[in-house]
Amino acid sequence: MGKVKKKCCRSKPKRCKNCPVVALRLRRLGADELTGKKLRKALERARVY
Numbered sequence: 001m002g003k004v005k006k007k008c009c010r011s012k013p014k015r016c017k018n019c020p021v022v023a024l025r026l027r028r029l030g031a032d033e034l035t036g037k038k039l040r041k042a043l044e045r046a047r048v049y
Contacts, residue, residue: 004023
């Protein structure tokens with residue numbers, strides 16, 4: 001993941017990877033310890049509206 005943006009762009013159909021909302025959702029999912037395929041799945045889950 002790249003640097004987190006200050007404001008959400010709410011791009012559709014999925015939020016961008018650098019969205020602050022996605023970063024918050026990943027933190028809630030506990031993605032700090034995830035790697036590989038599990039991290040990819042968590043990112044996809046966090047990007048969905």
